[in-house]
Amino acid sequence: MTEVIEPMPAAPAIPAPGVPIIELRQLAVEYGAGDRSVRAVDGVDLAVHAGEVVGLAGESGCGKSTVANAIMQILRPPARIAGGSILFRGEDLVDKGREELRRYRWRNVAMVFQSAMSSLNPVMRVGDQFVDMMRAHEPVSRNAALARAEELLGVVGIDRRRVRAFPHELSGGMRQRVIIAMALALEPQLLIMDEPTTALDVVVQREILQQVQDLQREFGFAILFITHDLSLLIEFADRIAIMYAGEIVETAPSARLQASPRHPYTRGLMESFPPLTGPLRRLVGIPGAPPDLSAVPPGCRFHPRCPLCVPEQPVMFARQTTERPVLRELEPGHFVACHAAGAST
């Protein structure tokens, strides 16, 4: 571990100072080439600082998983980085060679995939998979690696003796814990979690998230948590970025985002989760469906579904349908990409 990081306060209004662990600058990722290329991620700015839990929320196909894969440098053709840069502690990953990237992955940034539960090799004992993974990165002995594996299993709340278990002998939740333990094996500075608990039951999901939170407070790594479940993020993340159709449309500290979402898409998303307590009213959600990325609407990508985009206000309407909004800082730490957001409060 390079530095000791104090646990973050619940919700810092301003991102921690200093050089971020990961910073995306105008990142663009395309699938395919030429006329048929589709921009899955288009001009994304995002920074994750040490010890911070950043949530990235959006619907399927909005590009959130592509962002994660780009940070991990595991994009495969036809996907490719079409523009912008990914900085790890200020250094652009684009300049790195293959061997350097291989070492960067897992050691600096580790990832828990959406399908993580099935990413364990079914015919290998859990411990051996730890050993393989660790020895790919460090010259450690088999016994030392196994000892570390036991220790890590203990850390994520699994009986140490389970190093000898085969994946099918573990429940879904336990397999997910094993994957998290593997991700933490090399003490990465950033852990990316891409829908890590979607396939799990609510109770197990909650248990695992609590555990991850405890580990994060203890070891001080940063987390980029990707999910479609905004209500989960509000509880779990310090800061949330909302993605829509390949762009980040709003980012703010969780408490702020929950108290006063400014982008109409964020508001719509909030309107899509019925409350478990308090008064009930008929929710409206968001009309329409997310755009096909091969034919994004001109101007603001959200405008065909936006309640603030009405022809009755011709000046604003013209702007919304032709000019692409950029992220503006409405309040400290609260950025919104919306032409109408500043005007209405």
Add this chain to the structure above:
Amino acid sequence: MSEAALEVRHLEKRFAADARFVGRRSYVHAVDDVSFMLRPGTITALVGESGSGKSTVARLLARLYAPTAGSVIYRGKDVARDKSRRSVLRYRSQVQMIFQDPFGSLNPVKTIRHHLERPLRIHGIVERDEVEDRVHELLRTVGLVPPGHVADKYPHELSGGQRQRVAIARTLAVEPVVLLADEPTSMLDVSIRIGILNLMLKLKEERDIAFLYVTHDLASARYLADDILVMYAGQIVEQGPIEQVLADPLHPYTKLLLSAAADPEAGVETKRIEVRKGLASAAVDPPDGCRFVGRCPLAIDVCSRVTPALVEAHPGQAARCHVTAPASAGIAAVPSTS
């Protein structure tokens, strides 16, 4: 209390857990002693975790599985064991099901028109020359316009939300009395889920349909449903009016579910839950006793020996718990099996 549109009593479904031909076979008790009724114009939520047997209940009611024991009472008659084609067809013309995965529940090589036309023709709902009009009407009901255009499409040309609307339209083709919805929104994008839930609310109000809403999501159950059934390891552990149950849950499992659910209104202050390890899925040859006993913070001696009965501890609200709903506290909500 109005007349039941559909009622099940002591429903039971076991699946063979091994393929042994000699000796005693073991069985997974997927559904065990489940009784409830669905009433017209009422949405009943069936909540549980995966493997709890909630989808099996829906499929039993849809007659996709045959129950091992128990009765399904429809129009005063037990239809569970009547397998004649006529009786099955009549049942299917009244009880319909919406499946979880709209990507799997439509035949990829058939047009949307085919999907809506078939039930109309099978059950002879309308005259042949009116079929096309009815197809259009159904598509309009679920908000798919222009209907003529949509009808010619193949499933892959529609989004998930649109497909789920087609699936709902298909169930409406027969003018059903009962609709079984098996996690109809869990495969959909968040922003379009509410639209499907609102459509179900509209159908309940306008057509007086009795809904069974199977879900693992308590918040959407609260949004939609009037009554709730909480399932754990194949049994109903708590039932009652949903607001009452969520405000004051009797069963410790209901409490656990409630505390594990994310709630946007609750704010950023993370709530901690204490959990003991255990599985919500139905067990192979479960022993007597409460199935939640291994995880239960309230467990007492009797819990691991005697299977608790559903007891109406509060008016309208029943639970299967020796501690919070002891048999002395109220009357058995349903007569016990034996």
Add this chain to the structure above:
Amino acid sequence: MSQLLPTPIDLPQAVELAPLGVRVDRRRRRFVPGWLRLLLGNPKGRIGILMIVGMVVLGLIAPLLASRSSAVDFSLLDARQAPSWHHLFGTTDQGVDVFAQVVWGARRSLLLGAAAGALATVIATILGVFAAYVGGIVDDLVNLVTNVFFVIPTIPLLIDITAFLHTRGMLVMILVIAATLWAFEARILRAQALTLKNRDFIAASRVAGESTRRIVFGELMPNMVSRIAAAFVLVFYVAILVDAGLEFLGLGAMDKPSWGVALYWATVNSSMLQGEWWSFVFPGLAIGVTVLALTLILAGIDEVSNPRLRATRVRRHLARRALGRAV
């Protein structure tokens, strides 16, 4: 029963059930234009159909192109001639005209392949798909029978039967080839049917009230058209090769011209070593062209039976945009 009446929407599917033009029976003739139009609209399907039609025509007009005797009878005076105007494809060591062998052979080879393929496919489809859908003891039984047939080797069985029956007729060959190869197809089709039957759209059809027969033939099978067609092509191909193999063993009907016989002679005469390329290249080409044509048709069927591949990008695109606001 009203649900069993044919409806307009059934047209494409009734047609799709017949994987290849060769097999369309008379009852469905009135539907032929629909599927043929669909297949002809597909470039691969169109080329494949033209090629196979060409082959069939070649076989049909064989008497006009060459005398049958020149395809069978030895004529040592004309032996070992390279292709020329007299002998378009040259002649063999025995003086048999290779062109005559190819055109007359088309009759036997195409008929054998098509008949064996059709028979094996029908058995495999009915047993494999139906058993998989019905499940339980029916499936267990069919599976057992399939596995027994699966291990019966074609050529030894044919050798036994021809030795036993003292007949080398085509009918026997068709029956034996179909009987030994259907099991292979049935296993493939059963596997696919098993995955399809657990899809929710099948459950949804049951809930809608469809009968078992309609679910199997109307909902399940249209999803398997390309697999069924592929199985047919495979047996067709194997039948031609088995024919050649039997000739090679001297068990075939040597007096009847076929591509297999032609290849047999080419091998026996070691034509390759002697530089007489024409005696194996042309019959081999005939087999190759036929299989290529079938493969092209197969690719065409694959595309037109799958609406996802059928739809053009543009259409899909416009549809999405038009529907964007509907939901």
